[in-house]
Amino acid sequence: MSKSNMFKLSAIGAAAALALSAGPVAAEEVTNVGTPVTEKAIADWDISVYFDGENLPEGSGTLMQGEEIYLAQCAMCHGEFGEGAKGYPKMLGAPKEEFIEAAKSGEDTVGIRGINNFWGHAPTLYDYIRRAMPFFAPASLSDDQSYAVTGYVLYLAEVIGWTDEPIDAEFIKNVEMPMEEQYYTDPRPDVDNDRCMKNCYAGKEIEVKGKAVIGDVSVGEVEKAKRD
Amino acid sequence: MSDKFNDTQSPRVTAAEEKVASEGRRKFLRKGAALTGGAVLAGSAGAQAKDKITDPIEPPRVKQLGRGVVSVPYGKPSKYESHVLRRNVEWLTADTIASISFTPFQDLEGIITPNGLHFERYHSGAVDIDPKDHRMAVHGMVEKPMVFTVEDLKRMPQTSKIHFMECPANGAMEWRGVQMDSMQFTHGMLSCSEWTGVKLTTLMEYLGVSPDATWFYAEGMDGSALQRSIPLPGAKDQFGKPVPDADEIYKDIIVAYAQNGEALRPEQGYPLRLVVPGTEANLSIKYLRRIKFTDKPLVTYQETRHYTDAMPDGRIRQFTLINEANSVVTYPCPDKRLKEKGFHEIRGIAWSGRGKVKRVDVSVDGGRNWHEAELQEPVLSKCLTRFRLPWEWNGEEALVMSRVQDETGYVQPTLQQLKAKRGTNSIYHKNAIQVWKVEKNGEVKNVQVKYV
Known part of the structure; x- marks a missing residue:
């Protein structure tokens, strides 16, 4: 291992110093722990797809195939038309403009989220469906089936129109997600509270605005319900 | 309403201590005050004297043998602690497989x-x-x-x-x-x-x-x-x-x-x-x-x-990775009401994803006035830190809350400050000051308060 190629770490020095102080048999570096592998040996492990579509597999499916799988394995939770069910997420949320308008007016937007207004990149939708869906049988869809279902979900979410084209890596990479440009990385800290210690409201009245109203979630009530 | 939450139920800190504290030696003296606790505000509160017991009391004593070693090879809490459990809220998630449960900090x-x-x-x-x-x-x-x-x-x-x-x-x-x-x-x-x-x-x-x-x-x-x-x-x-x-x-x-x-x-x-x-x-x-x-x-x-x-x-x-500084009073709290007037120790936990807790302030009057709490060592980076403040509860309503400052200088915000920046749809990273209202009967309610 060439030292110059290694990640620069301040911790290296400290670790080495500790090892040296351990006694006359001190080791200077870790050797012979673990088993070397080639990337080829673990290729089947590497199912992660990047936002830009890197590592999307070969294969394809059609919306027709996707519809069949979706109705059999997905619709009971996500709704026949992607409207969600039983507390599971919608595929089709409010249209982007409506979603943004609701956000600006302060309305609750949690219940109107869907693939069309809360997902930045189509390739990671493929990744998620292939690795974790359907919920009760994760990783049971083949690569081709995953393409079919991803395409159908994008169709239900009104991100794409109906097409008879094969849904494959090229297709998924070229899907434009409505909200992609709405994402931005953490700007925090975004608030700046004072450490006021005395007379912080300058004589203004304190007002209790709300008390917890959902009594049945208090621990006492939970325990009482169990006893009854 | 306002007068109820004036700082009439002062934590056990003397005027002299407050003065010195402002000169930067507060922590040292607070320890002194805590040790000589009886000298501060002693007898000033509304705690009634209890009837003195005069009849002989049975001494605590078990008159039989107990369990042998390894009768419980992996030990469990006392059966009298069976209420100390993780709990979930059924309506939060569609099932318990993709879900969350909660740690009972009120009992820890x-x-x-x-x-x-x-x-x-x-x-x-x-x-x-x-x-x-x-x-x-x-x-x-x-x-x-x-x-x-x-x-x-x-x-x-x-x-x-x-x-x-x-x-x-x-x-x-x-x-x-x-x-x-x-x-x-x-x-x-x-x-x-x-x-x-x-x-x-x-x-x-x-x-x-x-x-x-x-x-x-x-x-x-x-x-x-x-x-x-x-x-x-x-x-x-x-x-x-x-x-x-x-x-x-x-x-x-x-x-x-x-x-x-x-x-x-x-x-x-x-x-x-x-x-x-x-x-x-x-x-x-x-x-x-x-x-x-x-x-x-x-x-x-x-x-x-x-x-x-x-x-x-x-x-x-996206990539809002750090959990910013946060704190909460764990006693009193809705799950642990006050049972009688007199001495209580306000206790809580504080933490910051950006390093160590620097100090925690506690208010019992809804945030009008604050008192610096004592921190329990060790104070470690990105780790819970315990704080405590002795308190004489006089049986009146109180609004109890804590506010942490971490070593970066960041002060835990109010919910109003967070909402002003982030609205109410962000779900995550709500590290706002938490207010508990102590009722006259000792019950404690979760409340939100104007200005906080």
């Missing part, structure tokens, strides 16, 4: 969360993995891709650190108004443990991570195969913008196999999990099977659909 002391009470968060349920068969691969932009057994990792140089683990949805039910009349449910997506394992930087050096690697991602082997991208120095997002805290987060990361002295619990990712101190717990991938060093993020499901924060301008924040 110190900073270590017992392993059986560590909150649970599953995306596809807890699984049992035989460590004999388990392998973890580390690959990507490294000189030597490798697979490790758990035994292999136990041979590597070891570290143990105490860090909090907090779901960023802790408190999420309270953005729009008060919901949960329970400290367990307002703040229980939180735990703190001693984590033992291998520092990520040790593995990075051993495998020869390329200096061009600016991210890595970690992946679990449970049904959800949960994966998260974690920034390294130089990390840029998918738009080419720098990711904050990338120079700091990775330094403390542990590939952990033990928790509070014993192997990880299945609920916590046995046999291996990532621990990413100070950050939203979703990054601390359980059932860890793979780490890949890369030069870009995945922007996976957990980084676009969840664990992203909807803002009032219609935009969505």
